[in-house]
Amino acid sequence: MQAFTYTRAKSVDHAIETSAHASTAQQGAEIRFVAGGTTLIDLMKLDVEKPMQVIDINRLPLANIERDGDGGFRVGALVRNADLANHAQIRQAYPVLSQALLAGASGQLRNMATTSGNLLQRTRCVYFRDINSACNKRSPGSGCAAMDGYHRNLAILGVSEHCIASNPSDMNVALMALDATVSIRGPKGQRDVAVADFFVLPGDAPQRETVMEPGELITHVRIPPAKAGAKSLYLKLRDRASYEFALASVAIVMGLEGGRIRDVAIAMGGVGTRPWRSAAAEQALRGNAPGQAVFENAAKAFLADARPHPGNQFKLELARRCLIKAMSDLSASA
Numbered sequence: 001m002q003a004f005t006y007t008r009a010k011s012v013d014h015a016i017e018t019s020a021h022a023s024t025a026q027q028g029a030e031i032r033f034v035a036g037g038t039t040l041i042d043l044m045k046l047d048v049e050k051p052m053q054v055i056d057i058n059r060l061p062l063a064n065i066e067r068d069g070d071g072g073f074r075v076g077a078l079v080r081n082a083d084l085a086n087h088a089q090i091r092q093a094y095p096v097l098s099q100a101l102l103a104g105a106s107g108q109l110r111n112m113a114t115t116s117g118n119l120l121q122r123t124r125c126v127y128f129r130d131i132n133s134a135c136n137k138r139s140p141g142s143g144c145a146a147m148d149g150y151h152r153n154l155a156i157l158g159v160s161e162h163c164i165a166s167n168p169s170d171m172n173v174a175l176m177a178l179d180a181t182v183s184i185r186g187p188k189g190q191r192d193v194a195v196a197d198f199f200v201l202p203g204d205a206p207q208r209e210t211v212m213e214p215g216e217l218i219t220h221v222r223i224p225p226a227k228a229g230a231k232s233l234y235l236k237l238r239d240r241a242s243y244e245f246a247l248a249s250v251a252i253v254m255g256l257e258g259g260r261i262r263d264v265a266i267a268m269g270g271v272g273t274r275p276w277r278s279a280a281a282e283q284a285l286r287g288n289a290p291g292q293a294v295f296e297n298a299a300k301a302f303l304a305d306a307r308p309h310p311g312n313q314f315k316l317e318l319a320r321r322c323l324i325k326a327m328s329d330l331s332a333s334a
Helices: 012-025 040-045 081-085 088-093 095-102 107-112 115-119 171-177 279-285 292-302 314-333
Strands: 005-008 031-034 053-056 065-067 073-076 181-186 189-194 217-223 231-237 248-257 260-269
Touching (some): 012 181, 073 088, 081 107, 088 095, 095 231, 171 248, 260 279, 260 314
Parallel strands (some): 005 053
Antiparallel strands (some): 181 189, 181 217, 248 260
């Protein structure tokens, strides 16, 4: 691990000002905020992340879950995954979010990991974490060893010729289906970004994963009010029952009316370079009565643009079955 300067932030403004000052003083050197550290510290030990300055934000007043003005919820950036998953009102209003969080990592990690850290979680691609391997995400222009190497757990949607790394988060998939918004504060002020616009496709610049700018800090996540009568579900398929990343997962929110699907939101994890949502699949469901043929058509639409590699070709069928199972189970309980 490279030596670094450690600072404990006294306020949100102090954290941002310290980051801006450090970046200027150290000529644009990498600055990182740390909370739970469940990803950052690992990557620093591997020399994948080598910040010159680490700013501890754990004492900032960002650890509350509160009702928002519109009846939804405002979740602080420092809310631990375990606290969010087990919050009574969250479990009641958004089962899909609680289920996704409880499906992620271990109990010990959920006690440390934070809402903002989960949003910024880095890929588990083995080549990204190996500094001796070619990785455009870690070292732009070096190539992508995963293309012709081990890519069983990597993406089939949103890939480019430069990167096929998958987004590893469970929480982010649920937030995508819930139309959440990320509140960000930085040197230029405050802005709110829909979670659907927060993640960036790799394209020819896979080192950029989100719309976050240098010095910016996530302060909250806003979740809109649950729709009346809607039910939700998170289904995760993985190699073992616990402490494993998804090969394919589905977050679905669905409302029925008169025996037909009134509204629906579907997002997938494990298969995309970012949490993946398909407007085409949702359109194939709306207005139709739930049934195998309708679900098959929606799954086909969801995966229409998939570009698998030999080692993860199986994800096409796995994702199809995951989608159909989730849709079937949720509609049966509605």
